[in-house]
Amino acid sequence: MQKTLFISLALLSSTAFAAPKSELWSYWQQSDEQNPQMLSHELWQQVLSHNLSISGQNTLFDYKNISPQDRNTLTRYIQNQIAIDPRNYNQAEQFSYWVNLYNALTVELILENYPVKSITKLGSWFSFGPWDETITTINGKALTLNDIEHRILRPIWQDVRIHYAVNCASLGCPNLQPFAYTSENTQAMLEHAASEFINSDKGVDVKADQLQLSSIYDWYREDFGNEQQLLEHLSSYRPQLKNFKGTIHYQYDWSLNQK
Template identity: 55%
Template sequence: MNKPLPIKAPIFLALLLATSPAVAAPKSDLWSFWDKSDESNGGAFEHKAWQQTLDTYLVEKGQHNLFNYSAVSTADREALDQYIETITSKDPRSYSLDEQFAYWVNLYNALTVQLILDEYPVKSISKLGGFLSFGPWDDNVATVAGKSLTLNDIEHRILRPIWNDSRIHYAVNCASLSCPNLATDAFTAANTENLLENAALQFTNSEKGARIEGSTLTLSSIYDWYGSDFGDDEQAILREIDKYRDGKKLEGWSGKIKYEYDWSLNQP
């Protein structure tokens, strides 16, 4: 009787991952080092270079804000790199909480664009990262105040636990078509509330946020991955979405509910 051929380790791991349940989304888990501010500091971070990047390369098309990665010039790429280098050289803990929030959201989004540009052309951010990883979210991408940071650190260990605001999910952008839009304006302490409200309105009223087809309600997978940030149960999540919807309200929905997400790159 012939013996089966041995499966090499990398192939076996790939097959195992392909047949295993999806890995759970990161939980909100405070990194206490960052839970500090100086409300007496009236200083502000400078985000003009990030705003210039958005003005030049963000394209509004239907329900999507698309980023024109292929058109980024060498000079503008250097300006983006310099912006990231400049703000990461500062310690945000010495600023007010409002300044910090804008700092972290802008840094997260700028780093995401930088990661795509580093590997462009690429069809999806999910193709980035180390061997057998799904995306770059656990890769070290910046150093701030002597601490190495990943995108997951910024979102799930700083932004979510310190501010406890579900609208954070509408503000950070993952360079994908199903992601809430990259805002056309850089966040500042002064405009944060307006930008968060606008982001929530845009997403909940778009088909990538919620779509009704017959007896089926399709929601963004964000409401599945991070449901606890929006409500204690499915109906509470629908009620939270309804706060911003102009069309048919979702609370009380008794039909089928499914979740979907398109990881295709958010490019024209």
């Protein structure tokens, strides 16, 4: 009986993934739209510039060979960010704050556990990945990666392009972008990230009368809508899909996005 239970749990943890719903954590909804101050993400940009490279349709992070200096820079960046109360800034600054922090925390998580083949191998024994594990504390509030994505970013901004901005350190994920998000470049970055992913094979692979889509579009039907609405979204970045008639399948590669 115990052996059967163990095998069942192992199979479940390796194949199943249920995306959390968007549920607002109202504490983080406050902002100061009159505050013109901009946050610096230069340290995060340094880490990206030194360790991210392009290989085909993927951007890969050099977890194996990151320098001690860059590890220190990443730690300093995260420490600087979590010492900030983001509610004191306007929403444009808050968006780039949360996206960059999410991505930086994910990179740090992989580095702390490297070598690892997939982020899904991290977390507690019964979990699929580390997303529900407390990863940082801001304003005395313990936060998980799921909190940042599903209780702050998604419900506050309600922009489907968030799914192209946050990175889960996996090849199937929309690419970790080579530039830090800022309040000034956010819209251009989101548009680029969406177009890049939808025009990649891992995002949308067209095969005659079949579409193989990223599982992101299946997990987050709540955000992308029904099949017609999803196709409208995809065709706005890839016009050939506008009149698609056929079957749709979903896939995802959880392999680490390592160089």
